[in-house]
Amino acid sequence: MYGEKSTSVSIWGIRTRLQMSSNVRDLAMFNLAIDSKLRACDLTRLQVQDISVGGHVVSWATFMQQKTRRPVQFEITEQTLHSVAAWISARGLKPVDYLFPSRLRASPHLSTRQYARNVHRWVASIGLHDAAYGTHTMRRTKASLIYRRTKNLRAVQLLLAHTKLESTVR
Template identity: 45%
Template sequence: METPNLPAIRALRPAWNEGRIVGQKRPLKPKHVWAIRVRLELAGNHRDLALFNLAIDSKLRGCDLVKMKVVDVMASGLIKERASVLQSKTQKPVRFEISDGIRASLARWMREPLMVGSEYLWPGRFHERLHISTRQ
């Protein structure tokens, strides 16, 4: 018995990615990085400025950045010149240099009242969360 060739049935709904830009985002250009830094400085947002500066210069993954502890960047009351973090994905240590600008922004963040007695460098806003999430 022969089956007739029927036309293919197509869904009438549009594709999920129609009109969207998908794939990897382009890297930030230096002028965009400086524009973000200036806006964060003008807003007086010490946490976000320190987080952004450390993220750009350390090139750590977001999950490793939010899990950083105060002892990773601070020793005997001073910000270290170099820090070492164990990556959660590869379990390999990553060493990076902390420049003067980052040390200044981290020092301003450490003086904030929210940081008193905090174990994590980026503490969460709620008591059940020890550190901020990658989506916050």
């Protein structure tokens, strides 16, 4: 998902596969991973109340990052908004519920390992070599598309909530 053309094709391909398979949870997770640019540990810890108000998914959300203990704001696009709302409705989730609950009783939310397995499955489903992609690829996808269009490294630094520009460059 690094080159702009291949990134767009990859995103489109995965999204189309998930839509065709009617996999409401994975579609919501995929779309939100792209839009939010959150690390896996933060994406899996999202609660319904973090992205919705009064039963409606919001177009902008703020979330406190686990690693940096700093808030990060992100836009939830229309497509993501609809897929997340459909997932919340299908599962009957309440505001205090985790957005992606675990299927295991021992864990309240999806593990980062399970999320990583999902990413690998999504990538493999469109015929790409899954070892070349991971959860951090999902985090960087939207930022890399924006950088390729604008060449604005500072904007990408802000999007990814990096404190050091060197981290963004890497």
